[in-house]
Amino acid sequence: MSKAVEKAELDRALALDIVRVTEATAVAAAQWLGRGDEASADEAAAATMHRELARLPFNGVVVVGEGEEGDCPVLYMGERIGEGSPSGATLDVAVDPIEGSTLCAKALPNAMSVLVVAERGSLLKVPPIYMEKVAIGPGYPEGIVSVTATPSENLNALAEAKGVRVQDLTVCVLDRPRHGTLIEDIRSAGAALRLIGDGDIAGVIHVTDPLQTGIDMYLGIGGAPEGVLAAAALTCLGGQMEGRLVALNKEHRAWAKLAGITNLSKTYALKDMVSGDLSFAATGITDGSMMAGVHRSRTAIATESLVMRASTRTRRWIRTEHADPKKFA
Numbered sequence: 565m566s567k568a569v570e571k572a573e574l575d576r577a578l579a580l581d582i583v584r585v586t587e588a589t590a591v592a593a594a595q596w597l598g599r600g601d602e603a604s605a606d607e608a609a610a611a612t613m614h615r616e617l618a619r620l621p622f623n624g625v626v627v628v629g630e631g632e633e634g635d636c637p638v639l640y641m642g643e644r645i646g647e648g649s650p651s652g653a654t655l656d657v658a659v660d661p662i663e664g665s666t667l668c669a670k671a672l673p674n675a676m677s678v679l680v681v682a683e684r685g686s687l688l689k690v691p692p693i694y695m696e697k698v699a700i701g702p703g704y705p706e707g708i709v710s711v712t713a714t715p716s717e718n719l720n721a722l723a724e725a726k727g728v729r730v731q732d733l734t735v736c737v738l739d740r741p742r743h744g745t746l747i748e749d750i751r752s753a754g755a756a757l758r759l760i761g762d763g764d765i766a767g768v769i770h771v772t773d774p775l776q777t778g779i780d781m782y783l784g785i786g787g788a789p790e791g792v793l794a795a796a797a798l799t800c801l802g803g804q805m806e807g808r809l810v811a812l813n814k815e816h817r818a819w820a821k822l823a824g825i826t827n828l829s830k831t832y833a834l835k836d837m838v839s840g841d842l843s844f845a846a847t848g849i850t851d852g853s854m855m856a857g858v859h860r861s862r863t864a865i866a867t868e869s870l871v872m873r874a875s876t877r878t879r880r881w882i883r884t885e886h887a888d889p890k891k892f893a
């Protein structure tokens with residue numbers, strides 16, 4: 565299939581279609597907001613995203629999904645989705661129906677629904693294992709941070725490029741026992757920490773706008789699927805990121821093998837995770853620093869979304885008032 569045809573498909577799939585999918589998914593997730601039931605929220609959101617994607621006039625294949633075929637009912641890796649298109653061009657699809665299920669279950673900030681549609685073969689296929697990540701915003705010399713460098717080396721490099729002291733930098737890290745040493749290293753280097761409970765796609769995105777978010781760098785180990793989705797966002801927003809897969813056990817290693825990953829210690833640059841044009845859509849489930857969450861009145865539902873395109877770097881913030889909430893039923 566020629567790239568031109570794929571680009572044309574991407575254009576169409578992209579218009580407002582993908583944001584409709586994340587809006588409907590966020591509304592479905594929000595029905596489980598603050599109910600302490602992550603599994604039901606995830607199930608409702610995945611089923612809705614699956615249903616809405618199946619209605620789109622495109623041929624998609626899920627490359628970053630909810631898990632392996634057989635382990636999850638819908639949106640598994642390799643699943644074909646979409647109504648089909650006249651050209652027959654196929655696009656890569658990467659999903660996280662709820663990024664931050666725990667945030668949704670506890671009604672905490674920054675839960676969102678995320679969807680990426682990309683030219684075929686342009687997204688790194690990753691299984692549901694972990695990834696070590698480093699990310700900084702746009703405007704710095706290429707390659708100044710790396711997952712192979714120490715936290716202190718990364719912080720010194722960024723401080724120098726920014727013309728500030730390490731003490732002036734804030735690093736976002738997932739608050740997990742596995743990050744004990746990382747957290748100590750960041751503190752002893754002198755930087756401040758923003759510890760988050762969940763949601764490292766938002767964590768990575770936050771580095772692109774330190775003026776708004778106060779975050780200069782993202783470090784640590786989070787989900788590998790979230791790594792590729794975050795890389796897709798950074799490709800649209802600018803910024804640098806590196807990732808390295810982390811397999812904690814035999815099952816993770818088996819999944820990696822299934823996904824075709826032979827070298828688990830490989831360092832992935834942004835362009836290794838995302839190599840073609842793509843569109844990224846995210847809709848807030850709970851209020852966050854980038855988007856408001858789903859809000860309801862007696863007669864309407866309001867959603868806020870961010871839709872971006874890699875090739876043009878267009879960013880659209882879309883606030884939608886759904887005057888007929890029954891359409892989501």
Ligand code: VTB
Pocket residue numbers: 662663664665738740761762763764765785786787788790791
């Ligand atoms: C990670 C992170 C996500 O869940 O996947 C995390 O990338 C799970 O890590 O953003 P743990 O196994 O340590 O809980 C999120 O925080 C939310 O999906």
Ligand code: MG
Pocket residue numbers: 606660661662663664665
């Ligand atoms: Mg999820």
Ligand code: MG
Pocket residue numbers: 660662663664665787790
């Ligand atoms: Mg997630």
